Every structure is written in structure tokens, then in C-alpha cells.
Amino acid sequence: MRTGKQSTKAEEASNLRNFILGWQDGLVNVLGIVLGVAIATTNTQIVLLAGVVATFAESLSMAAVAYTSSKSAKDFYTGYLNHELKSIDEIPEEEVREIREIFYEKGFRGETLEIIVNTITSDKQLWAKTMMTEELRMFPEEYEKPAKSALTVGISAIVGSLIPLVPFFFLAPIEGMIVSVIISAGVLFATGGVKGKLTLGSWKRSGLEMALIGLLAAVIGYLIGLLFGQLIIA
Secondary structure (H helix, E strand, O other), rough: OOHHHHHHHHHHHHHHHHHHHHHHHHHHHHHHHHHHHHHHOOOOOHHHHHHHHHHHHHHHHHHHHHHHHHHHHHHHHHHHHEEEEEHHHHHHHHHHHHHHHHHHHHHOOOOOOOHHHHHOOOOOHHHHHHHHHHHHOOOOHOOHHHHHHHHHHHHHHHHHHHHHHHOOOOHHHHHHHHHHHHHHHHHHHHHHHHHHHHHOOHHHOOOHHHHHHHHHHHHHHHOOOOOOHHHHHH
């Protein structure tokens, strides 16, 4: 079973995952789009229009996906929880045996083990949730808030999307491309570094990994824009 502190940490991890998902996806997608458009045209207004449209389309799409996927996961969790509750009603002896085995494997024996088993099985909801976490490794805090997940992903996607777009408000397309790539690479590296610190991993490796993935996507957008730009001109 998870303590309150563990549940909070799990929720923080979920929030961090959603933030990075929206932020990175928004930044990388819009960076690729504006580079592709900028190399194909000398009109800054077209670049900005493409970037703004992509920003809001991408952000709304990401938020919708985050909501539906979180909602589906929540429904999946609820379905299994109801199955466990039904099993407790229909085959309680089997469910008691499973609880005993779970805590026996954790090292509990004798009277202590019986106290734990009796305490858990005296509360049907606690019993079912213990089976969910200990047997199925499914934790409710990961599925409880689809709307919050959607909001986090959507807002972070908007903010991330604006980063590669800002230079084009002040610079011509070619100069804007250079500055956009530099700023975006720096932000991606910093975001990856923060993620690495929070997850107790290597911040340098995490930062470099995120920057390289983002720039790879941007290069693909650039090459597509270059190819189609030449075809249109030809």
C-alpha cells in the first residue's frame, strides 16, 4: 500500500510527465513547422501564421489526447476495481489467501501477518484497493484527474510552441531560423536537465537526449520545407 507521501510523489511524477509531454511536443512540432515554412518562403507573415495555427491546433489536440487517454485509463482502473470488489463478494476465501500471500512474500509472519490480513480484509474498499496496488500494480492517483492532465498538457504545449516562434516576430525568416534553433535547443537541453535532476538521473545525459530528439524533428521539418520549396519554385 502507498503512504500519503508516496501518493503525492506519484502525482508529482504524473504532473511532471504531462508537463514535459506538452512542452516538448509543442516546441518540437512548431519548431519543425516554422523551419520548414521559413526555408520555403521569404514572407515572415506566412511563417508566423503557420506557427500560430500550429500552436493552437497542436495544443488543443494534445489536450484532447491527454484527456481521452487519461479517461480511458481511469475507466480501465475502475473496471478492474469493480472486478476485485465482485471477487471479494463471490470468492472471499481466495481473496483472503491472496492478501496473505502478498504480505507473506514481503516478510511478515505469524501474528503480525494475521493482524495485517485481518485489518485489510475487514474493510472491503481497502481490501480491493490493496489488491489493485499490490497484485496488479495499478495506482489510483495516476488515473484520477483526466481534466487536470488535459489542462497541464494543453497549457504547457502552448508555452512550448511559442518558444521557437518568438524570433520570427523580430527577425527575417533566415535569421529567425538560426535564433529559433539556438533558443529551442537551449530550452530543450534545460528541460531535459531539470527532468534528469528530478528523476535522480544524469542531468547532462537527459538534457542532451531531449535536445537531440527535438533537433532531429526540426531537421526533418527543415528538409521537407526545403524539398517542397524547391518543387514549388521549379
